Amino acid sequence: MAHVFTPKSETEAADIVRGLTAPVSIRGSGTRSGLGRTVDAEDALSTRGLDGISFYEPAEMMMSVRAGTPVSVVEQTLAAKGQMLPFEPADHRGVYGTEGEPTFGAVAACNISGPRRIQAGAARDSIVGLRFVNGRGEIIKSGGRVMKNVTGLDLVKLTCGSYGSLAVLTEITFKVLPRPERASTLVLEGLDDMDAVAVLTRAMGSAFEVSGAAYLPAHDGEPARTLLRLEGMASSVRDRMTALQTVLSSTASIRILDDDATAALWRDVRDGAFVAMPADNALWRVSVKPTQGPALIAALADIPLDRYFFDWSGGLVWLSVAPTGDAGAAPIRAAVSELGGHATLIRAPDHIRRSVDVFQPLPGALMKITSGIKQSSDPRRLLNPGVMYPGI
Amino acid sequence: MSAIAFPPVDAAIVARRPAILAGLAELVEPAGLISSEAEMRAYETDGLTAYRRMPLAVVLPATTEEVSRVMAFCHANGVKVVPRGAGTSLAGGAIAHEDAIILGVSRMSRVIEIDYPNRCMRVEAGITNLAITGAVSPDGFFYAPDPSSQLACTIAGNIGMNSGGAHCLKYGVTTNNLLGVKMVVIDGTVVEIGGGALDSPGLDLLGLIVGSEGQIGIVTEATVRILRSPEAVQPVLFGFDTSEEAGSCVAAIIESGIIPVAIEFMDKPAIEICEAYAKAGYPLDVGALLIVEVEGLASDIEAQLAKIVAIARLHNVRVVRESQSAMEAALIWKGRKSAFGATGRIADYICMDGTVPTSQLSYVLKRTGEIVASYGLRVANVFHAGDGNMHPLIMYNINDPEEQRKAEEAGNDILRLCVEVGGCLTGEHGVGIEKRDLMHHQFSDLDLAHQMRIRSVFDRSWLLNPAKVFPLESRHLETA
Incomplete structure (x- = not known):
């Protein structure tokens, strides 16, 4: 029977990871559980019990939250002081048809960044400090609560966007911005x-x-x-x-x-509301140079493309494709290789998610580095194994 | 006399120097290999001039392929490699070692491609920071990070140290303005990460490379984001009786919701030193000075400045000077920009680089003065107040070993203080050798071990810039 570990503290999270005998999927509220490859783990570890804002200093434009804190709580707290998140993280409940409160930990772990990214950067650009539990069950910190910090390796950037494959995030510190008038x-x-x-x-x-x-x-x-x-x-x-x-x-x-x-x-x-329906269509997000957005669409004339739109000045292309065959994977990846950039399958029926690469395949040398980083952070492959690439 | 230890020199490598030189000579064109002591003298130190080490050889490749061949050779022969841009590091990040070659990218300095519609450009990594902006400024664009050494420092070094500058309050630091790199790892493999798109697939290796102080690979090309220059820029100068008033004015400006492009702070000693040198017309009867710069459309600037001046008045500002012309604006900046040079004329100094939460600025300034005075030395503070990145300049006599020791100890005390109040050891200069042995104050053994393991993924035998960043006595933690 699948078990969901729900630690109430960072120490408890570390104890749980140290005691694991089998891999776990890492989750917050599960509103984005369709993101990434399917993880081969019976059990899950939820950060939902690590809840609450631990630090907020409006005059410093800095906030720290525990990983399970709902994004809505963060946004409301900031709004009350006339501030906001710079990177405008997406709410994926519409795309995945899920319920629950998206957590800030998932935003950081998946580097969820919205339209303002072209001006204010991605989540990884605003996040300046992390605390996390690595696959050895060790509590690690990186960065801090200041914007300028080059003390030691920047594990903040590395861990943001690692989809829970390197660590269980416990606390995230980030820069905020004044809410515009x-x-x-x-x-x-x-x-x-x-x-x-x-x-x-x-x-x-x-x-x-x-x-x-x-x-x-x-x-x-x-x-x-x-x-x-x-x-x-x-x-x-x-x-x-x-x-x-x-x-x-x-x-x-x-x-x-x-x-x-x-x-x-x-x-x-x-x-991505414009492409959320029909719900059984496959959804792709493709990053290219902004001027290549139209060329990408032109190159996909032969796939069953229902709808698309551009964000990031043309540099982010959302595609809704009928869920037949490989849902356009081969031609999309071919076009992206030609144009430069990368494609991520963010929603598809399970059989397609299992049979096509969800993330853009990496060249051999980068895959070797990726594998080495996984090995050094999580040698027993306990945390979200396979969420990004098979065997990682 | 030197307080900072270097690892023991590998005598076997030094003994093989003739063979190593012969091997390197086959890999790069003659102009790319420097081996005479006289010529190598220019490479024995960097901006941390109190420390000097003669390298085994200096290699200056002209292409990525040459870098790759040199790295593969060093990897195969167990030769250590110290990467170098322009050698402006204030933290000793590019200081050589007798058993290591210097691998410099200064001969690779071309602009490869400028792409305005996609707001990016690709350059070779030895190009200077200022030359990047120089290449696009005729068309009204610029590259945002602007370290004080921007005339000399290279983008390779900027990437290594995640350089910032005065204007990163609005535009961020190097890591926020870099889109891609071509990099050579220690075995000579060339990898490309990112490019013109806003993000790259897989783990954020680009984010890991920035600030890795030359321990992960040699960056040979970079794709950077360029931005359209604002229509107008205007600084305003404020004089306050006390540093505390200036400090609380900084916090109030930020809290008000205005984000100036820069908020620079100078204390009384810094004002006096800079004014004597630059004749910028700074008021000499104030205790602290702020330079606040705003930008945008002309009408925007007026509105922003009005708000900022009103805030300053609430904090007892005594002198307000709004620049009425480009010349007056340049004059306001002239004093600030000449701060390091002006200080260097009256004394040797070490420049600290800790960052503190802006709410702690006043306290840290006060304690900094007390700490330095307790060692019988003088300090001038001139720094980026908007983001809490402090630069106390501790003045001493470089020829007096006792004074050097005191200056370093005072600096270390200040950095420990920065960590205690919630800040960090280095905001934009890097750890290098200078702050290496203080890393324990910011990180636990577990933190350091985790970082070192990640580092080792790229360079298992620790050949790349090995004397830097991680405390020498902590190296065993990696395998613990």
Whole structure:
């Protein structure tokens, strides 16, 4: 019978890992358990019992939370002090059809980063300190609670985005940002892929500090929308919005969305809402150079592609593909090899998840390094074995 | 006399020097191998000039392929390798060793590709930090991290030490601005990680490489993110009676929700030293000075500055000087930017680099003054206040071994203090040899062992920059 370990403290987590005799899957609330390869483990270790904000100093723009702390608690606490998470982590409940409270530990472990990444960086850029239990059951810390820190190897970056394969996170310290007074979105209607990405990259190459750059192709009678978000002091957003339109000098029809409409729209971009349905379709997230977004779509003319959209100025392509055959794996990976970048299968029926590479396969030398790092951090292969690559 | 220990020299390697030189000569073109003592003199130290060691040889490859051949050769022959960019490390990160070659990337300094639509450029790793910005500034772009040594220091060294600079309060440090690298690992294998896309597949090896102080591999090419320069930039100078007032003003600015691109702090000794040298027009009757810089559209700047000046007034600011022209702005920065040079004219100094939570700035400044005074030495503080990265300059006479010892001990006391208040030993200079033996104060044995095991994945026999970062007496922990 599968057992879920739910330690209430870091020490207890370390004791549990030391005592393990078989591998465990590592989880928070399980709202993103479809992310990554399927893990061959009967039992699970949940960080949900490691709950609570352990440190918050608004004047330092720093917060520390235990790994099982709900993201919603973090966001509400920050909002009460006029602050926010810089990296806008996605909520995957819509994509996976799951329930429960997404935890901050999962955000860090999977480096979950949303639209503002193009301006403010990924989760790994804001996270400055970690405490974790490695596969030996040792409690390790890296980084601290200051932004500038080059003391020792940066295990913070290495561990963020390791999908629980190197460590059980226990506490995460991160930088936050002031919540902007105003957020507005410039919507340009009716552009095709190529023209849209030309607009997005020109906007990103401007000095107007665009904090969101996405493209939603025409769908269901609605025209294609090219989206540019500006945030900051109200007067500044107003002036930059004017200046941005002058620089773009586009003939497309233009609308400007207010704060509420902006918040709702970018939440959908963040969460991949436009491609969440139908729920049995396979979902891919492909990272390429922004200008290669349209080329990727053009290269996929022969796969059963239902819908797609661009975030990150064209550099992040979400694909919803009918779940037949390999769900487009071979042509997508071929196109990515040609264009540069990488593709991640973030949702698919189990038989496809088991038969295709979920993450982009690595060249031999990097796979050897990856394997060595796993071996040194978790020599008994107890933590989320196989979540990223087979045998790792 | 030197307080910082080096590992014993491997006599067998030194004895094989002629054969090693002959082997290296076959791998690089003649201009890439330096072996005479006179010519190697320039490579025996870096920015930590109190320590000098003559290398076995200096190799300056011209291509990644040459780096690969040299690394494979050293790996096969058990020769240690000390990577070097421009040798500006203040932490002794590039200091040589008698049984190690220096492997410098300074001859590899080309711009390979500039890609404005994707906001990135690819460069060879020996290019200087300033030359990266120089290549794109005519088109209105820049590379954000701007360490004080940016005229000389290379992107290779910046990657090794995760360099910052005055403007990282807004733009982050090297690790936040690097998209990819080509790197040669110790057995000569060339790996490519990342590139023009915002992230790369698999574990975040790029994040691990940045700040690894040349112990993981030799970076030969880098893809960096470039940004459009702001339309306008404006610094304002504030004078306060006390450091405490200046410190609480910094915290209040950050808490208000404004993020200036830079908040620089100077205490009274630093003001006096810099003013005597740079004639920047700094007020001499104040106890502390802040330079706060904001950027954006012209109208933006006005609004931001108005808010910042209002906050400063709440904290008893006594002198407010807003620059009215580019020349006045340059003058405000001139004093700050010449701080290290100006201090160097009146004394030898060691420059500390601890970072503390901004709420602790005032306390740490006060204690720093007390600590240095207790050793009978003088200190000037000039640093990046917005992110708590302190740079006390402890002045001493380099020819007086007793003073050098005192200066180092005072520095160590200050760094221990930084850790005690929740900060760290080094914000942007790196550990090198300088802070190596203080690592215990920040990390447990388990922490260090975990780091060393990860390091060993890349270099099992510890040939790459082995005397640096990890305390010599802790090396056994790795296998414990």
